[in-house]
Amino acid sequence: MFQLKDINSDEYSDYYSSYLSLVDQEAALDHVLQDSLESTLSLLDDIDKPFSYKYAANKWSIGQVLMHDIDTERVFAYRALRFMRKDASVLPGFDQDVFVDALGDLAFAKAELQQSIIATRNATIQLFKNVTEESLKFKGNASGQVMTARVIPFLIAGHNSHHEKVIRERYLT
Known part of the structure; x- marks a missing residue:
């Protein structure tokens, strides 16, 4: 199975470089999502504040940040499905603020958030099983x-690593 280091820069927009930089270059497709899930579940165990907590006015709550991660994963998994099926249609973006x-x-x-995180991640992991390199x-x-x-x-x-860091540094301190 391929690793992050095998992906060429023409396979994504520069916009996403900051997220990719948070992932180990040696990370492999068949483990990266499971490892990320375990990290997220560990974070959930560390949260002792209400999920409605905001560290400042006009900021998202902890629950909203976690739902944002879930929503983003669902959008990206849908994009992956369309691409793996060789759909050349231009897919629209989504406005994260409208979603939140x-x-x-x-x-x-x-x-409930933990259940949604696990269900979403398991569906994404399953999506990437038994695919051809050509479709990827x-x-x-x-x-x-x-x-x-x-x-x-x-x-x-x-993306999850980014928000986990934000939660740890701004919400849990």
């Missing part, structure tokens, strides 16, 4: 940016 605003003041229960290398277009499906698991892991 739509959550409103939803009360986030730790157990198909270049699709989302948000006006070219990317391959094979970069997406690493983007998901990097």
Whole structure:
């Protein structure tokens, strides 16, 4: 199975470089999502504040940050599916703030968030099982940016790492 270091820079937009930089270059496709899930579940164990907690006005709550990660993974998994099926349609972007605003003041229960995180991640892991290298290398277009499906698991892991760091540094201190 290939590793992050095998992915070429023409398989993703420079916008995503900061997320990819948070993932070990030796990380392999068949482990990166499981390892990321374990990291997220460890973070959940460390959270002792209410999921409605915001470290500042006009910032997302802990629950909103975690739901943002779930929503982003679902969007990226859908993109991966379309690319793996060699769909050349240009896929639209999504506005993360609209998604989070739509959550409103939803009360986030730790157990329910954990269940959603696990279910979403398991579905994403399953999506990437039994795929061909050819389908993973198909270049699709989302948000006006070219990317391959094979970069997406690493983007998901990097995106989660970014938000885990934010939660640890700004919400749990």
